[in-house]
Amino acid sequence: MKNTLRHLFQPILRIFESGDDQFRYDKSHRKILLAVGVLFLFLSAISAVLAINSAQLGGLVPVLAFFLIGFVCIVVGTLGSDKAVAKIWGNK
Template sequence: MATLKDHARTLCAPLLAPLERGDEPFHYAPKSRLILVIMCALFLTIAIGLAVLLPSGSDPFFLLPVAVFGLIGLAGLLIAWLGSDRAVSRLWNSRQG
């Protein structure tokens, strides 16, 4: 029986596959995932804050920072939730020795 996480991993495979590929040694610290969640929550907070404080009727170009911060926050949270230890380590670019 497939779980929600299995379905989500299948859906996010294009995002996760490049990060989980390879067999080189990596260094994974247990707090890496927690720090990733905190940083991505901060990115999402910035995106929401920018969207709320954006004056109505302003140029649509001002939505670009909202989109960038929001996408970075969502991608990081998906990697933190669905990714393996290798994916999180590769996101931080942590290599062994």
């Protein structure tokens, strides 16, 4: 199942797994990345509720931005390699 999901999200993972540079990875980085992803998805949901209540289309821009950031964090945190997690944090 994991290999199928990795193949499905390969365009996202390829961005963070490319290159041959050195990286520094700690197990806590993956846990924190997943927590940040959940927080961004939660923030996206709150923004969506507020945008719907205010009936303004401009409120969907933050919803989309927060959702995409949270989604990428969750995908890299669950399916990405150690290098991808380190690269998203910028550890070299």
